Amino acid sequence: MTADSVHSEEFQRGFLLGVLVGEGHFGGDGRQPQVTLRMHTDHETLFRWIEDAFPGGKLYGPYHHSGRSYFQWMARGAFLREQLLPLLDAYLRPELDRKSFGRYRDMKARYGL
Template identity: 65%
Template sequence: MEAFDQGLVLGVLIGEGHFGGDGRQPQVTVRMHTRHEALFRTLVELVPGSKLYGPYQHGGRSYFQWMVRGALLRETLVPMLDALPLERIDAHVYERYSDMKARYQL
């Protein structure tokens, strides 16, 4: 992945990412308004194997949801995030990310 593209993915994850899981496997999720569809399509291109869901209509909101799970998460996103000084950049995101890693033994 080119440096700019990697920075784009990481910036979206830091700003909008949710680090969690379904109880069996970890997942990283980004949920935003449908007006960001082009950005979501770009994320799918940059992270082959990631999934885009939606658009959803719920509670007067219209949104897409982008998800990364499984080997793709472990082998692609985790190493990218681990290479960042995430704790210094955003302590709250670092805590959520660290909790996901601990909970799912990443």
């Protein structure tokens, strides 16, 4: 893999999709939908890459409590609707990960997306 391929839009989309399937949460706060990614501060470099590659999301943290240290990235509002949902609609399939697909489908139904 070359440095150019890591910066390609196709790679960025696929990598984010993989991270969200493995570690993300598809839900909301009762008023608005959100996709949340929470991981240990050891993954700060990954969060900074996500911030750079997908600048519509919001990074919070680091948080330190109860013996845990983590960052939390959230996709909400226009960024979620206009950029992230089309990506997830195009590529997230039940045959890739049934549990994540179900949570995503439930989030969309709950919030009328």
